């Protein structure tokens with residue numbers, strides 16, 4: 382039976398949804414009926430975006446109440462799940478049966494449907510974002526019927542990072558690979574010169590690397606290196622990474638404090654899904670009382686972009702909790718923030734100070750403008766979206782074709798994408 386409630390706010394409380402109601406159906410059939418009967422309706426995942434991306438003047442539809450129904454196809458090497466399923470659920474099921482995903486974001490609490498809709502990413506020079514694992518999607522069309530889009534279909538590359546504009550997704554099929562083990566080590570004390578001169582060495586130090594900084598410190602900050610390891614081997618990581626030294630201790634938060642919500646550090650080997658995310662599923666991720674912003678630039682200009690942000694360290698510092706630098710491999714998904722370019726991600730976790738953050742965002746966007754930044758769709762930004770997404774025009778045509786009456790559009794899509 383469908384649950385109906387007021388829509389509430391985003392996870393971090395940064396946006397109060399203006400939709401008239403939140404509908405949480407228990408089955409796909411119920412969701413289809415709700416879509417057919419509404420004039421304006423948009424999907425909501427686990428609310429981890431920070432802006433009004435999901436909002437609509439009509440109804441919000443969360444598919445998080447539908448059973449995950451995890452189906453592993455070992456021949457095709459795929460897993461198919463309900464779109465409202467959290468990554469933690471899919472990952473645990475896969476790990477228990479000896480399978481894995483290629484990567485995870487910083488937290489496993491987000492839904493597969495919501496994360497892949499916005500090109501959510503983890504890190505790793507050779508790792509595409511989470512959307513690149515998508516092999517098929519099942520959408521609810523405006524008339525309530527089901528519509529499948531599979532890898533190889535003409536509309537596939539335009540349909541994976543869809544921002545909810547193509548209708549609710551009921552089921553997502555993801556590529557899987559044999560399960561693997563991983564370890565996580567942290568380093569501290571990297572000089573700024575080493576970061577600027579040897580950025581490739583730093584980001585290539587492991588399977589997935591995150592560099593945390595507050596910009597205004599004498600050395601860069603903490604570096605988290607997640608490395609895949611063989612089943613039997615437990616090689617010791619090198620004690621130094623350029624000028625940085627490996628920490629023997631465990632459990633630092635991204636801001637460098639002792640924390641109990643992070644995944645195991647200090648080199649202990651564990652299953653892939655218990656090392657790749659920063660945060661444990663059984664704990665509150667991140668600070669909670671925060672705002673986030675992120676921009677992706679081409680790897681070719683990465684060092685200059687980092688230097689540019691560092692030049693305004695004093696102006697971002699008052700609003701900043703921490704910055705995280707990660708890398709993502711290029712892909713061909715039209716609205717992906719890594720479309721056509723290997724990318725450096727420059728992320729800001731801000732204090733919950735909306736006015737100071739708004740001022741800092743203007744400053745950051747000003748100094749990053751020469752580097753053609755692409756903002757993360759689900760985080761706060763002020764810049765207009767234009768030529769930096771070269772397939773935006775094609776995406777608008779796809780939206781017009783699949784949703785001619787605008788049932789799945791909302792204020793964000795109209796303002797930012799001009800669909």
Ligand SMILES: Cc1cc2nc3c(=O)[nH]c(=O)nc-3n(C[C@H](O)[C@H](O)[C@H](O)COP(=O)(O)OP(=O)(O)OC[C@H]3O[C@@H](n4cnc5c(N)ncnc54)[C@H](O)[C@@H]3O)c2cc1C
Pocket residue numbers: 392393423424425426427428429430431434435444464465486487488491492493494495496497498499500501502503544545546548549550551666667673757759760
């Ligand atoms: C603490 C924290 C850490 C984060 N870490 C990362 C990170 O490491 N990397 C990163 O890239 N991002 C990160 N994010 C951002 C987050 O991953 C994205 O905003 C993601 O889209 C959130 O997924 P969600 O399920 O909460 O989706 P929501 O925020 O609820 O929705 C996002 C979009 O997806 C659409 N959508 C959701 N479900 C469906 C569906 N079933 N069918 C159709 N459309 C749907 C919505 O309409 C909306 O457009 C983080 C956010 C937080 C709060």
